Amino acid sequence: MTPFAILSVHDLPVVNATLNGIAGILLIIGFVLIRQRKISAHQKVMWTAFAVSCTFLVCYLVYHYNVGSVKFDKPGWVRTLYLWILGTHTTLAAAVPFLAVITLTRGQRRNVPRHRAIAKWTLPIWLYVSVTGVVVYLLLYQVRPLL
Secondary structure (H helix, E strand, C coil), X not given: CCHHHHCCHHHHHHHHHHHHHHHHXXXXXXXXXXXXXXXXXXXXXXXXXXXXXXXXXXXXXXXXXXXXXXXXXXXXXXXXXXXXXXXXXXXXXXXXXXXXXXXXXXXXXXXXXXXXXHHXXXXXHHHHHHHXXXXXXXXXXXXXXXX
């Protein structure tokens, strides 16, 4: 029995939030490592962040294929906040795979000037998407309506 055999499709939102959180932590670690000039460790951490994000994407697609879209039913300012975060998250999330592949490829090829040029955009966007992925989960599944 694989570890995934014990999971239901309804467990995937918390798995997805966890994967987003792990990716965000790895991105920060990768940033710190490159600032310390630990290039090999930086590369390993960034490739791991990419693998975690790819795993997230598979789980996300499986969840939404099986469940469809999930309605946000909380009213007022929380709804406005949620929709704003979701909108920016979704828009930027569409760019992350392309930015990440280009950035990782340039780094792997040791094309440092071009790697740095795109990494300064990729890191904040990817980090924002990872963090807001967790926030979207919390707002959608954990925050109770305020009375």
